Amino acid sequence: MRNEAPVPPLLAWFVRLLKASVALFSFVFGATFAGVSGYVFYSSMLPAWRRYASGDFSERESVAVLIFFTALALLFFVAGVLVAASSVGPWRTPLPAWPRLRRHTLPSSPVRPRRKRFGVRKRTLVEKLELADGSVRYSSRSTYRVAFYVVAAFGLFWNGVIFAGVRDFWGGDGLSLLMLALMLPFALVGIGLFGAAVYLWMVSLHPTIEITLLPGRLKLGGVSELTWKVTGDPKRLSSVTLLLECLERATEGSGDDETTRSRTFFRSIVAEQSVGPANPQGRATVRAPAELAPSFESDHHEIAWQLVVKGKAENWPDLLLPFPLEVVS
C-alpha cells in the first residue's frame, strides 16, 4: 500500500496562494463591514446619543429606535472585526500530508447484505455499440460539444451577472472601487469560464474517432484486434497515439464530502501513427498483460481499463479521449 507523502511543491504553493487569496478577500470583506458599521455609528448614532445626553432630543426621535440601531451597528462592527481577524491566522497553518489516505476495513460486526446504492451513474464520454460479430464499436461523437454547450451556457449566465454588477457599481467614489475590488475574484472565475468554453469549442472541432475492438471483451493475457478511423476532417490532426491504461479508483465519504482518488498503474502504447487525408485509419493489436487484474466495479471502488486516444494537432489544442474497455479474466 502507498504511504502518505508530503504535498508536491507546486501544489503546495498553489494551495497557499489560494488560501492567502481567500484570507485577503475575507479580511477586506470583514474590514469593510466593520468600517461601514463604525462610520454609521460615528456619523449618526453618536450625535444622536450626544443630543440625548444633553437633553436636546426631539420628540420625533424614539430612544428605543436609537438603541436598536446602535446595537445593530455595534453588532455589525463586531462581526466585521471577527471576520477580518479570523482571516489572519488560518492561511499560515501547515498543510496536511497529501494524499491524506484513510484506510478502511471490515467492521467487527457481521456483514449484512448491502442495499442498492442509488447514485448518479458515471457517464462515459463516448458512444458504445455492441455488434453482432462480437466486436464493440466506440465513437467519440459529440463528446466535447455537449461539454462546450454546458460551459458556454453557464459562462454566459455568470458573466452576465458580473457585467450587470460592474455596471451598477461603476463610479468614481471609494465605495464603488471597493465593491468592484470585491467582485474581482468572481470576474476572474468568469474569465476562466470563458477560456474553458473557447478551449472546449476548439477541441469539439476535432474529427470524430471511431474504434472497433474484436473481440469486444478483452481477455487478460489475450489479444483483441483494434481498428481505428478518423471521420471528419483528418487534416486537423497530425498524428494519433493509442494507449492502453489500467487504473484503480477509490471513493470515500458521501455527499459533499465525497472524494475520489485514482492511480494509474499500467500504461502502454498500442499504436502511433501520423494522420492525413491519405491515411485516416489504422490497425493494431491490443494485449492485456496476464498478471494484472480484470475490470472490477463496486459502489466505491473500480479497476478500470481504458484506451486513451491522443491526437496531436498543429496550432490547435491536442485531443485526449478515454474509451472505457471491459477486460475479463
Added chain:
Amino acid sequence: MSALEVRLARKEWLPGQRLQGEVIWHLSSGDASTLALKLLWYTEGVGNVDTGIVAQVPVSAAGADGRQTFAFELPQAPLSFQGGLFSLCWCVEVADERTKECARESFTISPRGKPVDLASHPDLATTELWSC
C-alpha cells in the same frame, strides 16, 4: 462469551473451485440454529468498504458446542488483488445473528494462487500522458 472459528482446507483457491472448510462453535447460550455462514468479498484500504455476499447458508447442526464441514462453489470473479489504493479480499464469515458475534477466515481467489499484485506497479502521473 461464545467462541466461533472458521477453518479452511487451504488459503489459496482457484476461480470456480469448491472451497471446503469447517466451522467450530462453543456458544455460551442458545444453539447453533442462529449461526450463519457467508462467503463474501470486501474491499480494504482507501475508500468506503464495499462488500458482496456471494453465498449464505445456515449452520444445520444443533447444540451449543459442535463443528460442521461446509463447501462453497467459488465464482470466477472478482479475483483477489492488492492495489496501491485498495485491495479486494475474500473470506468466509460465521456469525451469530442473535449476539452479533462473528469470526472470519480469509483466503484468496486467483489463477496464480497469490493475490494479483497491483501495488508494486508505480503510480504513473497523468502529466506523462501528454509526453507520450
